[in-house]
Amino acid sequence: MDTVNWGIIGVGNVTEVKSGPAFYKIAHSNLVAVMRRNADKAEDFAKRHNVPKWYSNASELINDPDVNAIYIATPPNSHADYAIEAMKAGKAVYVEKPMAKSYAECIKMLQVAEKTGSSLWVAYYRRTLPAFLKVKELVESGAIGKPLMVNIKLYKQATERNQLPEEMHWHVFPEISGAGHFFDLASHQLDYLDFVFGEIADVKGNAANIGGLYPAEDTVSGTWKHKSGIIGSGSWCFVVDENSEEDYIQIIGEKGEICLPCFSPGNVKVKTAEGIRELTFQNPEHISQNLVQQVVDELRGIGKCVSTGKSAARTSWVLDEMVKEYYAD
Template sequence: MNSKQDLKPNNQHIIRWGIIGVGNVTEVKSGPAFYKVPNSELKAVMRRDAEKAADYARRHGIARWYSNGSDLINDPEVDAVYIATPPDSHASYAIEAMRAGKSVYVEKPMARHYDECREMLEVSKQTGQALYVAYYRRTLPAFLKAKELIESGAIGKPLLVNIKLYKEAAERNQKPQEMHWHVFPEIAGAGHFFDLASHQLDYLDFVFGKITEVKGSAVNQSGLYPAEDTVTGTWKHESGVVGNGSWCFVVDKSSTEDFIQIVGEKGEISLPCFSHGNLTLKTQSGTEEFYFENPEHISQNLVHQVVNELLGKGVCVSTGESAARTSWVLDEMVRDYYKSQ
């Protein structure tokens, strides 16, 4: 750690954060939220590359930096820890932090597999430390509007959900050593499906309740990398809504797709999950478009909820319990593929 600057003691009205893993995701999407949200301060950051950790701290005006996760976790000036590493270390860091008396906010997916999620939940229960997961679409305006329209009866009784997500393969022109960790199951749990479909399926859990039945089929069509690259699945929510989805990460640019379609007895709602476009409502009265702007730091609304709940002033909508349900669904969809490997 490079700074001996004294930090003011916690007055019980401020949550003091440490971040483990200040990579690209923390530059704009999430990191600044921890020092911009009211009653929240970012006290320390960690990255295994000490030079990069120091650079991040300097650029973001953070007093302390570390190159070892345990040192940050045991910093007495840190009340809560945001874990923004790849999934293979989510469980170990989260468990260490909770056992050290720190609340935890962890990137999604919650862990590589549901079994790791269950272990994290058990430690949260044992220690009494809160556990949150970064499924921030539960707090974004377009997704909240879709939920509001459904609950107000705008499309009548919800019947079914369709998901399509088709993306080009950046890996087509890469050597294995150049590929992102997202396509290596030993790090990510599976492939791009776990990283991206997790957002969609978690949001549907938020709107329609937990998924109680799921079937999936996963294959590797391209041979570009070890993980699956194409997945199809069907599921049923406890509310009775049924869903089907298809995900492919090796299509041509002309075939790219990104939408969630929610069909009811009196109409339908559709919105993209990742391009953050418009929400479309179709009913007998016609078609209506809604336009929204996301926060500059897209995780900020959710981080605000986490801080408020830790201070006893609100409730956070994305918890370890809800995120673990999503990990169970992901596991079930690709289970047969990995059994055969």
């Protein structure tokens, strides 16, 4: 196709700046329709972003003949249903991360993609951001020698500490998100490591609810091994004090290490025998735009997108393995 005409299902906060404008700012890409269950909010988004059509029913958008690709930006519990309906309608699909509420749902999505021939991508946009691409380049060029292991730390305060359950974000309700903040945030980190080191083949994890603020787990620790031989470990806690907040991915090699934040602002630090270098990068205004560009290019037959349904499903399997004992009952 020469021009990709997008429809968005779920025009909430994530679509205002992070992703939405990318779909109409990229060449050969138009945003022609949006959907939100609240019709007034769908209309408001459409008018502010100069989108000609808006719906309050997803099926109507999916079957709009002017729409040939669909971005699903709803909570994870509806990703699989909307993606499957869209692929069966012959539409290309780009879905928010994590790919679905569970690995089992991811498999169903992949099966439909295979059966229908529809394209399926997932919004792991760190695979296209400058700092993360530079780190991948440094690792592959041998800047720190042979990679040995990787460590992740992500500790955050609990915004839910002074909230009533009805005030809390859907991220902490497993029936909507699949788990807690771990699925939302660790998915980016673990998917990036899949991008750098390849598929993870062995996972062990422990999860617990220590803060008692909401139903989901709030603390996770785990270890894993990539098929390439790299060993990994990680710890995540979402109920720490402000002074204990941490955010980094540390890659250790035979001749040095690389450390970068995943979510908070900060430089990439490279430590070798020559000393410590700090590298600074600037993200695009619409942080998912580089990845959306790749999707558009692939649909036009002039490129490939690095974040596929298959790679994203691998990340969902790792997430599930990490917390499966907590949700075993």
